[in-house]
Amino acid sequence: MSFYDALEARDPVDREKDLMERLPVLVAHAQAKASYYATRFAGVIAGYVRTRAALASLPVTRKSDLQDTQAAQAPFGGLCTVSTAGLRRVFCSPGPIYEPEGRGLDPWRMARALYAAGFRSGDLVHNCFSYHLTPGAFIFEGGAAKLGCAVFPGGTGQTEMQVQAMAALKPAGYVGTPSFLKIIVDKARELGADVSSLNKALVSGEALPPSLRQSLAEQGIGVRQCYATADLGMIAYESEAEAGLILDEDLILEIVRPGTGDPVSPGEVGEVVITSFNPEYPLIRFATGDLSAILPGISPCGRTNVRIKGWLGRADQTTKIKGMFVHPSQVADVLKRHPEVKKARLVVDNESGQDRMTLLAELAVGSPDLENAMVGSLRDLTKLRGEVRFVPPGTLANDGKVIEDVRKYE
C-alpha cells in the first residue's frame, strides 16, 4: 500500500478544513484577477465563502456557456488570471473552447493518478493521447514530468509504428484511450512483436468495459481509469482497489441537480460541479455537464477522499418540445414555486402523434389544486401546455434525469 503523498490518507475532517480555508483566498484571487469573476461574483464577500453552504450560494459556471463567454471576450472570457504571455501553452477543443495551461510543473495534477496506476520515477510512458490542438496528451505529460517518467509521444493512429516503437523502447506503461490500447496489443500479436514490457496503463476519454480490463489484465497489463477534462485536468482516479474514482486532493466536488446549482442528496445522481484552485484558471463551481454520483464510504485502499461512480451520462438534457427549447433549469424553477415537491421529471412523448409533456412529481399526497397550480407554473415558465401527475416518493429512478425524452419517430 503506497500513496503519492500523505494528503491521500488524511482524516477527511482535516481535508475539509484545509479546502474550506483555501476557498475565500481562491474567491478573492478570482475576483481580483479574472474580470469574469469580478462581474459574476459582484457583491460576494470572499471572506465569507468558507463553508459548503456559502459555496453553494455562488452561481455555477457552465461548460456549455464557455463558448459564448469566450467569444464575447477572447480568448478566455475573462476567466484566466494571467495574459496569454504568462501561460505555457494554450489549447483549442472542439466548440471551439480555448483552454490555458499554466507554467507550473504538472498544472493538470495528473501525477497522483499516474502514481495510483503504478507509474514510478524512471518509467517510460507511451502516450497515445493527441498532442495536437487539444490538451489531452499534455495533461499526462505534466504528470509524467512531475513523477520523473520519460515519455514517448506516440499520439494517435499509426498503429504499426506504435507497435514498432514499443518493441524497441520497451515502455513500462501506456496512457491513452482503452480502445486504442486494445488495437495496439492486437496488432502486436498479429505482427509477432514483443510488447510485454507494458505492465500498466492509465486510460481515460471513454468507457473501459470490464471485459477489456479483464482481457488486458490476462495479458499482464493492469489498467486503471481516470476522469479528466480539458478545463480542469484530472478530477478523479482509480486506485488498486478499483472501487470507484477517488477525487483529487486539490478540488472541491459538488453533485447538483442538472440545470441548477443545488446540491443533491448524498448518493443521488447529478451533475459534477468542481471548484479548482488552479491559480491561472480558477474554476469556481464549474458545471462539467457530466453526470455522476458519490459512492458511500471510503476506498478499501486507504485513500480517504470522497469517491464518485464513473461517468453516468451528460447532464445537459435541454430538449426541443413543440419547437420550443425546454431546459432542465425551467423544470427546477417549477419546483421552486412548489417546494412541497422535492423531485420531479418531465417526460416527453409523442404517442398521440404530437409532442406531449408530463411532469411526474414525487409527492405522498397530491391535490387537484396543487396539480392545477403546477400546470400553470409549467405553462408560465415553458410557454407550453403540459400535464402534471403525482407519483409516490422513490418512484423516479436515481439517474440524474430531469427531462426524459421517450418520443419515437419511426
Place this chain on the structure above:
Amino acid sequence: MSFYDALEARDPVDREKDLMERLPVLVAHAQAKASYYATRFAGVIAGYVRTRAALASLPVTRKSDLQDTQAAQAPFGGLCTVSTAGLRRVFCSPGPIYEPEGRGLDPWRMARALYAAGFRSGDLVHNCFSYHLTPGAFIFEGGAAKLGCAVFPGGTGQTEMQVQAMAALKPAGYVGTPSFLKIIVDKARELGADVSSLNKALVSGEALPPSLRQSLAEQGIGVRQCYATADLGMIAYESEAEAGLILDEDLILEIVRPGTGDPVSPGEVGEVVITSFNPEYPLIRFATGDLSAILPGISPCGRTNVRIKGWLGRADQTTKIKGMFVHPSQVADVLKRHPEVKKARLVVDNESGQDRMTLLAELAVGSPDLENAMVGSLRDLTKLRGEVRFVPPGTLANDGKVIEDVRKYE
C-alpha cells in the same frame, strides 16, 4: 541589432579556443558513458583531441548507419550516456531511428534561432510541426520554453481549426513548414479570418522559395529559416541579414568529402559533419548526410560564427552499377592511391545500352601510365571496369557530387 547572448558576437578566435577546450572533455565523457564511443574511439586519448586536425582523425558516425547500430543495441546503439529512465522524452523517426531528449531546458538549442527570427518572451507561438512520434515540434517547444514564449500546439493538418485558433488566440509567430504556413494564410483569406497578429515565422523542414518569402513578407510576416535535424536539434539559423545560415554556438562544423571523413577546402560543397556537446547524446563527427558549403566572411548582422549555405542535396550518392553497389567512399579510396589527383567524379551513363562508368579526374597533366594505374585501382576497389579521363583543374562543378548518375531509362 540585438543578439540572443554575447557568444554570437565573440571574436572567432575566442569561440574556436572555447570549442577546442571543450572537445577533450566531450570525448572523455563519450568514451566513459557511451559504449558505442568506448569501442569506436578505442585507443583514442581524449586529452589529445584539442585541435581540428585531431578531431578530423577520428572516425565519423554516419546517420545512415544509425539504424543498424541501434538495431544491434536497442534503443540508442550505445550512443546515449544515460538510460531511458534519465531522459525526458524519446522519439521515433522513419527508419526507424530513435532519438533521445535530455531533461535540460531547450535541449535542442532552438531558443537562439527563435530569437534571431524575432521571437521574444511573452510571444504566443503557433507550432505546426508534428508532436507525434518524431521530435519536430518538441525541438521548437524547448526553444519557446527557454525564451518564455507560450505555445499553441497546432500540429499538422486541420487547416480550418488552425485558422480559427489563430483568429481567436492572436499568436505573434508561427513555426512549421513554409508550405503549411502558405496553406493557412490562404485559407484565412478564403474564410475572411483575421490572422494579422502573425508577424514572424521560423520555418524548417523544406525549402523556402524566395517568391514565398516575398509574398509572406508583403502580408506582414517576416520569415526566417533554420536547419535542424532530429538527432542534433538546431544546427544553423538565419538572422535579419538573411545571408546564409549561421552556425549554432555549441557545435563544431566540418564539411567533408562525401563518403569520407576528410574536410574539404573552404567553400567547397561537401557533407555536413557536426560535433555536438549534448551531454545525454554526444554526437562526435556525426555525418548528417546533407550537403552544404561554408560561406566566406561573416554575416552583416554582426554575428561572427561561420555561415553555411542552405541544404544543397543529399550526400549519400551510393549507386548500383551493373548490379553492384558503388559507394562514394570507394571513389575516395581510388584517389587515396593516387594523391596527385585532388578531385574526381565518377560519371555513370548507359548511352551504349549498358552501364558505363567514367572517372573524371582533375589533373593539369595526365599520363597513360597514371591512367592505366587508376583504371586498375578502380577495378580493384569496385570490382567493375571503368574508364579514366583527365580534365583540367576547376572543371568539375562545386556541388559535392562524387558519383553522378546520368543514365536514362526511357
